[in-house]
Amino acid sequence: MALEGWQEVDGALQRTWTFDGMARPAALAAAIAGLCDRMGHHADVTVGWGHLTVRTTTHDAGGTVTDLDRTLAEGVQGLVDAGVDGFRRHVFVCTHERPEGAGRPSCARRGSMDLMVALKRAARERGLDDVRVQKSGCLDHCEAGPSAVIYPEGRWLTLPADVAKVEELAQDLT
Ligand code: FES
Structure with missing residues (x-):
């Protein structure tokens, strides 16, 4: 961002x-x-x-x-x-990537970019024009990743690895 x-x-x-x-x-x-x-x-x-x-x-x-x-x-x-700015909710999905063998895991290596794209598409298909889904740097929830946070609630999520399940998550954003 x-x-x-x-x-x-x-x-x-x-x-x-x-x-x-x-x-x-x-x-x-x-x-x-x-x-x-x-x-x-x-x-x-x-x-x-x-x-x-x-x-x-x-x-x-x-x-x-x-x-x-x-x-x-x-x-x-x-x-x-x-x-x-008119957005009712912002969803930040961590797409940070650390090199192989780094001391901490990273969300990009757990497929967070594809999951972010799937969630963004699912929100758009549901007509959620006032919800913004976007990528973010490290959110410091690396071990729990792939991590995302929803504002203004400040609700933290670990995204499921399955794209279909991520699309279901868009229902929570209505
Ligand atoms: S790498 Fe995703 S929360 Fe740190």
């Missing part, structure tokens, strides 16, 4: 959005806090009247931007988009 609008500033990935009023950014901040807790990676979130800023860096890596920050930013973007 392209992180359009996000910028690296002083070793952190950051983005600011503007809104009318404060209720929407405050609600988003609460949803982002839940996402951070689930990921075990915490961003700085600033809420004001009409604006929301999220800033994420990896302190363990010396205050630099890592894949963990990019994955968190993708999740945050999904939460914001679900409220402002």
